[in-house]
Amino acid sequence: xxxxxxxxxxxxxKVLLELVGLxxxxxxxxxxxxxxxxxxxxxxxxxxxxxxxxxxxKTTLTRLLLRLVEPTAGSVRFDGQDLTALSPAxxxxxxxxxxxxxxxxxxxxxxxxxxxxxxxxxxxxxxxQARGRRARAxxxxxxxxxxxxxxxxxxxxxxxxxxxxxxxRQRVSIARALALRPRLLVLDEPTSALDVSVQATVLDLLADxxxxxxxxxxxxxxxxxxxxxxxxxxxxxxxxxxxxxGATAAVLRTPRHPYTRQLLDAVPVLDPxxxxxxxxxxxxxxAADRGSLTGDESR
Amino acid sequence: MSIDRPTTDPSQRPAHERPLLEINGLSxxxxxxTSVVHAVRDVSLHVRAGETLAVVGESGSGKTATALxxxxxxxxxxxxxxxxxxxxxxxxxxxxSERELGRIRGRDIAMVFQDPMTCLDxxxxxxxxxxxxxxxxxxxxxxxxRDAALDALDEVGIPDPALRxxxxxxxxxxxxxxxxxxxxxxxxxxxxxxADEPTTALDVTVQSQILDLLVTLxxxxxxxxxxxxxxxxxxxxxxxxxxxxxxxxxxETGDVLDVFDRPADDYTRKLLAATPRLxxx
Ligand SMILES: Nc1ncnc2c1ncn2[C@@H]1O[C@H](COP(=O)(O)OP(=O)(O)OP(=O)(O)O)[C@@H](O)[C@H]1O
Ligand SMILES: Nc1ncnc2c1ncn2[C@@H]1O[C@H](COP(=O)(O)OP(=O)(O)OP(=O)(O)O)[C@@H](O)[C@H]1O
Ligand SMILES: [Mg+2]
Ligand SMILES: [Mg+2]
Numbered sequence: 001x002x003x004x005x006x007x008x009x010x011x012x013x014k015v016l017l018e019l020v021g022l023x024x025x026x027x028x029x030x031x032x033x034x035x036x037x038x039x040x041x042x043x044x045x046x047x048x049x050x051x052x053x054x055x056x057x058k059t060t061l062t063r064l065l066l067r068l069v070e071p072t073a074g075s076v077r078f079d080g081q082d083l084t085a086l087s088p089a090x091x092x093x094x095x096x097x098x099x100x101x102x103x104x105x106x107x108x109x110x111x112x113x114x115x116x117x118x119x120x121x122x123x124x125x126x127x128x129q130a131r132g133r134r135a136r137a138x139x140x141x142x143x144x145x146x147x148x149x150x151x152x153x154x155x156x157x158x159x160x161x162x163x164x165x166x167x168x169r170q171r172v173s174i175a176r177a178l179a180l181r182p183r184l185l186v187l188d189e190p191t192s193a194l195d196v197s198v199q200a201t202v203l204d205l206l207a208d209x210x211x212x213x214x215x216x217x218x219x220x221x222x223x224x225x226x227x228x229x230x231x232x233x234x235x236x237x238x239x240x241x242x243x244x245x246g247a248t249a250a251v252l253r254t255p256r257h258p259y260t261r262q263l264l265d266a267v268p269v270l271d272p273x274x275x276x277x278x279x280x281x282x283x284x285x286x287a288a289d290r291g292s293l294t295g296d297e298s299r
Numbered sequence: 300m301s302i303d304r305p306t307t308d309p310s311q312r313p314a315h316e317r318p319l320l321e322i323n324g325l326s327x328x329x330x331x332x333t334s335v336v337h338a339v340r341d342v343s344l345h346v347r348a349g350e351t352l353a354v355v356g357e358s359g360s361g362k363t364a365t366a367l368x369x370x371x372x373x374x375x376x377x378x379x380x381x382x383x384x385x386x387x388x389x390x391x392x393x394x395x396s397e398r399e400l401g402r403i404r405g406r407d408i409a410m411v412f413q414d415p416m417t418c419l420d421x422x423x424x425x426x427x428x429x430x431x432x433x434x435x436x437x438x439x440x441x442x443x444x445r446d447a448a449l450d451a452l453d454e455v456g457i458p459d460p461a462l463r464x465x466x467x468x469x470x471x472x473x474x475x476x477x478x479x480x481x482x483x484x485x486x487x488x489x490x491x492x493x494a495d496e497p498t499t500a501l502d503v504t505v506q507s508q509i510l511d512l513l514v515t516l517x518x519x520x521x522x523x524x525x526x527x528x529x530x531x532x533x534x535x536x537x538x539x540x541x542x543x544x545x546x547x548x549x550x551e552t553g554d555v556l557d558v559f560d561r562p563a564d565d566y567t568r569k570l571l572a573a574t575p576r577l578x579x580x
Contacts, residue, residue: 026470030462054474054502103473103500107416163331166413166496167358192499195529196573198358222502225575266503267577268532272559277514277537
């Protein structure tokens with residue numbers, strides 16, 4: 001992540017993640033190619049944004065790179081190791097270095113688990129020292145810190161996920177993903193349920209962790225203004241394929257692919273005097289004033 | 300254009316100007332084992348036929364709890380409607396029996412939920428779920444409902460609706476699921492649509508298509524829309540009026556142009572200032 005003023009840094013670190021010819025098909029009778037021949041390198045310490053049409057394969061691509069689903073073809077290398085060739089033990093060791101914030105965090109939370117156990121889950125799974133009764137106080141303290149870092153009250157630990165708002169749950173999911181200090185963090189629409197001021201807190205936290213610990217982020221987002229702010233490079237996907245990859249400023253300022261252009265043109269603007277739908281439309285109420293419509297016709 | 304006229308007594312206005320939905324002094328609590336969350340505190344809002352009211356505000360400020368109060372869908376317990384009234388077409392929804400409300404829900408008042416999985420049945424094909432709404436509310440035949448459901452999927456910009464019709468929710472991307480939910484809400488042509496973050500999983504081109512669709516339905520049918528969103532640019536482009544919530548209260552409400560030009564509340568100013576922009580300013 002860079003500040004807005006910084007020059008678009010070329011990817012500096014070594015290659016942490018390497019995707020080669022990835023393909024994923026779904027379905028048997030009618031085959032749906034969700035990811036189609038995607039090759040991409042992600043460098044240590046960079047933020048790569050993945051943007052594109054809804055349904056173009058972004059989430060599937062992130063699941064492939066975490067090896068949560070098996071590719072139909074192609075390979076994923078993390079830190080030089082081929083994930084598809086690893087033993088279960090080897091995969092477990094790599095997994096602790098990769099975490100994910102899912103697009104739909106609520107679906108991934110066990111409704112009967114308390115917030116404290118949800119956030120501590122990766123710690124308890126991967127760190128023997130976090131297990132057992134004696135570790136409990138320390139783990140709770142760590143969970144409290146993580147919750148506060150994402151703008152939540154540390155006192156909510158004994159409550160259940162359904163008791164929270166959409167944005168509060170999304171932050172619980174971010175806290176959980178950060179618990180292990182992963183090297184690679186995949187964030188699938190991580191701030192879509194957050195108001196802009198909480199979003200800024202979360203983005204600052206991510207930038208700070210990256211600055212101090214050299215984390216690598218793959219950041220899936222529909223919000224191009226956020227992408228502009230956080231990403232070093234942008235990969236644009238359409239219908240399963242990468243159509244454009246480049247430095248953020250270059251892609252957003254001088255897009256090469258027509259689809260990227262189309263996306264940029266569709267971004268809504270904050271000025272209520274420009275591009276207004278509400279003003280352009282013939283108002284229902286004024287139509288009713290003219291007596292041309294009655295309430296009954298509206299059904 | 301709809302203009303806020305808070306000083307006029309609503310009962311004095313002609314019928315078409317009276318708000319379709321009027322929430323007065325609503326308070327909603329969640330009574331937990333050891334504590335009470337005052338999620339909504341004395342909230343008053345209204346929206347007229349054909350109009351869009353945007354509700355924005357802090358995460359956890361009570362937007363969803365307010366929205367779910369209208370069709371009375373907050374989980375109860377722990378939810379208690381502590382005070383207030385919710386007038387829809389002049390009738391207080393909080394006072395209706397479950398049966399009476401059941402007839403209004405999904406037909407006159409439709410919801411797009413913030414979390415698609417709370418309304419989609421994971422074990423049922425998505426097309427059947429859209430068709431079921433129609434069969435339930437209109438008594439269409441199976442074949443008619445199927446055709447109308449396919450049209451509804453097409454209308455929300457889902458490519459290859461016939462393929463999607465047969466799929467289960469887990470086979471869809473986040474944005475496809477969100478569009479199925481929007482189709483389910485719109486297929487019965489509701490008079491009031493309450494849409495809670497309806498476009499968070501959509502790319503901007505599809506988002507724009509959906510917002511255009513809402514406007515078309517507003518023009519054609521006078522549908523009123525309550526649009527909950529974190530995206531102030533969407534508010535700027537789409538809403539007539541906006542209400543800003545913070546900590547369970549409405550801290551500011553007014554015409555979109557007025558609120559954006561002269562935000563009266565500190566929190567509103569903070570939101571406007573913190574919005575990331577695509578162009579450098
Ligand atoms: N488990 C599955 N079974 C069948 N098809 C699937 C499955 N998961 C995804 N797909 C299909 O793969 C395609 C890509 O979906 P994916 O979720 O990767 O899209 P996306 O880019 O993340 O979209 P969005 O922005 O809407 O979240 C879609 O056509 C989707 O229906
Ligand atoms: N079922 C519940 N039990 C207990 N507390 C709840 C419940 N549902 C919501 N709350 C609390 O009520 C408050 C308001 O929640 P609500 O979901 O209305 O927020 P919101 O404005 O929609 O936020 P977001 O933008 O994050 O979705 C929050 O503090 C939340 O934790
Ligand atoms: Mg997705
Ligand atoms: Mg909400």
